[in-house]
Amino acid sequence: MEGLSWTRACVLVLCIMPFLHQAAAIRFVIDREECFSHNVEYEGDTVHVSFVVIKADTPWHYSEDGVDLVVKDSNGAQVRDSRDKTSDKFEFIVQKRGVHRFCFTNKSPYHETIDFDVHVGHYSYFDQHAKDEHFSPLFEQIAKLDEALYNIQFEQHWLEAQTDRQAILNENMSRRAIHKALFESAALIAASVIQVYLLRRLFERKLGTSRV
Numbered sequence: 159m160e161g162l163s164w165t166r167a168c169v170l171v172l173c174i175m176p177f178l179h180q181a182a183a184i185r186f187v188i189d190r191e192e193c194f195s196h197n198v199e200y201e202g203d204t205v206h207v208s209f210v211v212i213k214a215d216t217p218w219h220y221s222e223d224g225v226d227l228v229v230k231d232s233n234g235a236q237v238r239d240s241r242d243k244t245s246d247k248f249e250f251i252v253q254k255r256g257v258h259r260f261c262f263t264n265k266s267p268y269h270e271t272i273d274f275d276v277h278v279g280h281y282s283y284f285d286q287h288a289k290d291e292h293f294s295p296l297f298e299q300i301a302k303l304d305e306a307l308y309n310i311q312f313e314q315h316w317l318e319a320q321t322d323r324q325a326i327l328n329e330n331m332s333r334r335a336i337h338k339a340l341f342e343s344a345a346l347i348a349a350s351v352i353q354v355y356l357l358r359r360l361f362e363r364k365l366g367t368s369r370v
Contacts, residue, residue, distance in 0.1 A: 183275040183315060185212070188225070193261040196276050201255045204279040206312055207238075208247040210319035213326040214268040225270060226263040232256025245323070247316055252278075273319035277312050279305050 182196055198205060211225055227246070229238040231254045240246045242265075252258075264270050 182277075183273075185271065185273045187269050187271050188262055188264045189269055191261065191263050192272075193259055194274070194276075195257050195259050196278070197257050198252045198255055198278055200280055201252055203252045203255075204249055205252060205258070206247075206249045206277040206279065206309070207260070207275070208245075208312065208316040208319075209240075209262075209272055209274045210245040210316065210323050212271040212273055212319065212323050213330075214266065214270055223266050225265070225272065228261050228263075230259045230261070232258065245316075245320060273315075273322070275312065275315050275319075277308060279308070 182194075184194070186192060196205075207227075207229070209225075209227060224241075224243040226242065227240040228236060229250070231237050231252075233254055233256075235254075237253070237258075238248060238250050240248065260274070260276065262272060262274075
C-alpha cells in the first residue's frame with residue numbers, strides 16, 4: 159500500500175506539471191518602439207494581457223497621451239490592439255498557435271517606463287492517460303484552481319503597477335507644488351526688495367528737494 163501511495167503521489171506531481179502557466183512580466187523603458195515575443199503552444203488558449211505606463215523620464219511631463227500596443231499572431235495577422243492608453247487589460251482566444259508579437263509604440267517625446275504582463279491560460283485533460291476514473295475530475299479541478307489562483311496574481315500585478323503609477327504621479331505633483339511655492343516666494347521677496355529700494359530712492363529725492 160505504501161508503495162502504491164508513493165507511486166500515485168509521483169504520478170500526481172508529474173501530471174500537475176502541464177498545468178503550469180506560461181507567463182511573462184517585465185518592466186522596461188521605451189523610447190519609440192519596443193516589441194516582445196511570446197510562444198503560445200495550443201490553439202484555443204486564453205491570453206491575458208495587461209500594461210501600465212508607470213512614469214515618464216521627466217517630472218514636468220503632464221501629457222496623458224499613453225502608448226499603443228498591437229498584438230500579432232504567428233502569421234503576422236493583427237489579433238488585438240490598444241491605442242493611446244496609459245493602462246489597459248484585455249484577453250483574447252488564440253486562433254493560431256505559435257509565436258505572438260506584442261509591439262508598443264510611444265508617441266510621447268519622453269522615455270516612458272511600462273509594466274507589461276502576459277499570461278497564457280491552458281487546461282490539459284488526461285482522460286486518455288488516467289487508469290483510475292477518479293483521477294480525471296481531480297486533474298480538472300486542479301487545473302481550474304491553478305487558473306483561478308493565477309488570475310488573482312495577474313489582477314494583483316496590474317493593481318500594483320497602477321498603484322506605482324499613482325504614487326509617482328502624486329510625488330511629481332508634490333514636487334511641482336513645492337517648486338512653485340518656492341518660486342512664488344522668491345518672486346515675492348524680490349518684488350518686496352525692489353519696492354523698498356524704490357521707496358528709499360523716492361524719499362531720498364524728496365529730502366534732497368526739500369533741502370534745496
